[in-house]
Amino acid sequence: MRLGIFSDVHANVEALSAVTEALSREAPDVLYCLGDVVGYGASPNECADIVRTTAKATILGNHDAAVAGRMDYSYYYEAARRALDLHATTLTEENMVWLRGLPYMHRVEGTEVHLCHGSPVRLEDFEYIFAPEQARECLPFYDELGHLTLIGHSHLCKVFELTPTEVVELHGPPRSFELREDRKYIISVGSVGQPRDYDNRASYVVYDTDTREFHFRRVEYDIESAAQKIFDARLERNFGHRLFIGV
Secondary structure, eight states, X not given: OEEEEEOOOTTOHHHHHHHHHHHHHXXXXXXXXXXXXXXXXXXXXXXXXXXXXXXXXXXXXXXXXHHTTSSXXXXXXXXXXXXXXXXXXXXXXXXXXXXXXXXXXXXXTTSSEEEESSOSSSGGGOOOOOSHHHHGGGGGGGGGSOSEEEEOSSOSEEEEEEOSSOEEEOSSOOSEEEOOTTSEEXXXXXXXXXXXXXXXXXXXXXXXXXXXXXXXXXXXXXXXXXHHHHHHTTOOHHHHHHHHHTO
């Protein structure tokens, strides 16, 4: 079975549309979203509508949880809080109900693939994994991990290969590779709507559960339109500026 996975849309409908169009050409068997459909950008309803109708399952992200009233975000910096407050008032009731019901984790039926937004440890805390020392915190739970755990949250493309006693980061990461049967993996799939790895193209991944072949994909989108919508909505201007350089 071929899985198409994307994460961290952040209300960027231009990027999301480019990703869903690219995925339609690749024709995976099923699509999954790893969360943060809202936050930062100017098109929360449009993005929620698309994700609800295209993804078989969507994971709760921290921005989704904040907008849906499922976590305290008073400690977020002011510009991020303003965007979340705006989204909370503009989301349709249907989209708000959907966010309120999203799970913290999903196990893909018939596979050893687990999906979550941040670290699979202490799911409700939305902890980051973007360095080996953070991935090592999962080693005490090695037996509970799937062969592949897919995460978002950091907006980075990262691959961590685990044994019961050690973690190795695959640097690069390679655009395409085959997962070893005798290892477990935690892979961060990057961001659709706000990449932060100095590549401004939207990110998504494709994984074949039969061959264990994994592919990182990037696609260009209309950044100028996405940024202009942020400026017009009077959101933090840096939310738009950073799209051009991918940080």
